[in-house]
Amino acid sequence: MLSQLRPAIVLIVLFSALTGLAYPLAITGIAQLGMSGKANGSLIERDGKVVGSSLIGQNFASDRYFHGRPSATTGPDPADPSKSVDAPYNASNSMGSNLAPTSKKLIDRVNASIESEFAAGRIDVVAADAVTTSASGLDPHISPQYALAQISAVAMARGLPEEKVRLLVENHIKGRVAGFIGEPRVNVLQLNLALDSLR
Structure with a gap:
C-alpha cells in the first residue's frame, strides 16, 4: 500500500506546485511584461x-x-x-x-x-x-x-x-x-x- 500511496502524494504535491504556483506566477509575469496597464486594472490617473x-x-x-x-x-x-x-x-x-x-x-x-x-x-x-x-x-x-x-x-x-x-x-x-x-x-x-x- 505504501508503494501506491507515495506516488499519489508526490503527484498531488507536484501538480499542486505546477498548477497552483508555477503556472499562475508565469501567466502573471507574462501579463506584467506584455501588458502591465491592463493586467493592473486599466487604471486611469490624473495628476498622479x-x-x-x-x-x-x-x-x-x-x-x-x-x-x-x-x-x-x-x-x-x-x-x-x-x-x-x-x-x-x-x-x-x-x-x-x-x-x-x-x-x-x-x-x-x-x-x-x-x-x-x-x-x-x-x-x-x-x-x-x-x-x-x-x-x-x-x-x-x-x-x-x-x-x-x-x-x-x-x-x-x-x-x-x-x-x-x-x-x-x-x-x-x-x-x-x-x-x-x-x-x-x-x-x-x-x-x-x-x-x-x-x-
Missing part, C-alpha cells in the same frame, strides 16, 4: 492620483458631465444591513436588474428614466442605453448616440460652445474591435476627464 478604471463605470450626477447608462447594482442599507438599496456602479456587487422585458417594474423604471431625461432637458432623443441598465451594472461605455444627445446640456452647463464639445465627443468615439466586433462606443470617464481639460 488614480481616478478610476477604463473598465468600470462611475456615477456622474452633475449636469457638467456626461452621464453613463443607468446601473442596477445595489449595496447594503446603512439603516438595516439585512436589506439592500440602490447603489449605482457598486463594483463590489456587479449585477444586472434581471427583470424580464414584460416586467411592470422594468417598464415603469424605463418610463421614469425617459421622463427624467426629458424633464432635465439633458436630451432630446432617447438612446436605448440612456434608460436601460447593462448586464453588469458597471458598463463604462455609452453609445455615440447617447453621448451626442447630451452635448447641448453639457455645453450649456459649462458655458462652452457646442461645437467644441461635439468635437471632443467625436474624438472619443471608439469603433468596433477589429472592425467587426461589438459596437461603436464612448468611454464616459475618459470623455469627462478630457472635458475637464477643456478651456
